[in-house]
Amino acid sequence: MRAARRRTATGLALLSPTLLGVAAFFVVPAVALIWMSTQRWDLLSAPRFDGLASFAAVLADPATGRALLVTVEIGGIALAVELVLGFALGRLLAAHPAGRVAAVLLLLPWMIAPLVVGVIARWIAAPSSGVVAHLLGHRIDVLADPLWAPVVVAAAMAWQSTGFAAVIYAGSIARIPLELRDAAALDGAGRWRTIRSVELPLLVPTVLFLAIAGVVRAVGLYDLVVPLTGGGPAGATRPLTALIVSWAWGAGDFGRAAALSLLVGGVVLVVVAALWLLARRVDHAR
């Protein structure tokens, strides 16, 4: 009994720095956010109770839906590229010792600040002094086009994350026992059949991890957009995070910003839970 209590005390003591951080910068802010979202509050007047009015305002505002669509579009394109191209590259990396050198090179974009990636992408796409304009030999302004601007942002995002995905895939593929692939080959399975029936089913947890990380990253999308498009043209690349920032720090409407923050956090948890359940079903089906 005393040993058990001592173990609890030791465990809690060693955990205390992390727990303090989690409490102060995650649990308490989350609770505070719930309170804030029910207040009518700006920099001039004291907060007062306003019920669910902030949530109603957030949901009624067309900017909310727009920002959600932009986030899903940019994040979706980037994640699709990352999952598919990353898998192809990951197989290459795992297949040869030279893959280790390539893996280090592929990781470099991942290590760069998204803000700097935005600056580089801005320069590549700049209308007349940019790399693309230079190669084409004439002026071209894709960032002013509401259809293409999100695609450029997604491409920059994918450039940054595909190499990382490839390295994660490669690590998982390297752990697949060779006997499994040899057995498939003996059974007469071709390359595609081996990928579909042997590799992909074993990679479900890897894909799940990458997808969850992709969702969290898409919702946090901000730094990349600031230097690249500034959210333009006309909000075509303004993601959810940018909307929250502009409501809170631009308009000073803390109640509405808090309500949207909560909704965003809630949506992420629901999406992550759905992904997790889906992965589990795929895993059981095989």
Add this chain to the structure above:
Amino acid sequence: MRADRRRAAPVAIVALLAGAAAVLPLALLVVTGGTSPEQFAARGIGLPDPWTAANLAALLRQPDVLLQPMLTTAAATAVVTAVQLLSSVLAAYVFVRIRFPGRGLLLAITVAGYLVPPVVTLLPVFLAFSAVGIAGGFLSLVLPSALASPFAVLLLRQWIAGMPSELFDAAELDGAGHLTVLRRLVVPLSAPAITAAALAAAVSTWNSYLWPRLIAGVRLPQLQVAMAGLQTEHQDNWTLVMAAAAIAVAPPIAATLLLSRRLIATFGLGRRP
């Protein structure tokens, strides 16, 4: 396996080409940063002839434009990385080795932190820091990410859980306490995972923009805030902006290259020591 070997050379070439394609934009940074503005205006992108340090010199002449922010960012990076690693190694060890009631719940709460996008907790923390009066100071930059890192805890926990339990049993039989086990056993054997966690902490602090901009802005400008300012201020002076970008990305890239062997081991490529 034999078919694999026959395809080996093309596979290596394609993999290396993909790696080269990934770093091409970074090479362009250096090339453009080394070109004089006049030459860039005249013929656009290309190998500079001759290479010039003029852009670099222009940046260094005004230390508050890039150097000063870089130094404070380096300090913040060092503090966050050191504190985060210490707290995460301790936490990961407890989550593997010290069983007590409620531990699972605490782990779940810590892990959930990884799923919460940073923007969600930004506003309350910002208001709290402003109310206490530490907004804009060094502490306000490092505090939110220094103490707890769900990512580092998860990564290290995974690694420690993979260590053979006989090792721990033997150490405990010898009467070693938790701190001794941590110092003599866990830390030395976790070098690749600790390296990866340290790199992740350092890189994310070095690269962070939104929080430093909101909480400190231009009062105590951090590197990425300065980069954003430079771009708006010197629109279309691409040679200067690219030289600055090249300096800004150099430390994370150098660190990645230096630690690449251990990093690759953590990802499961290469050999585990």
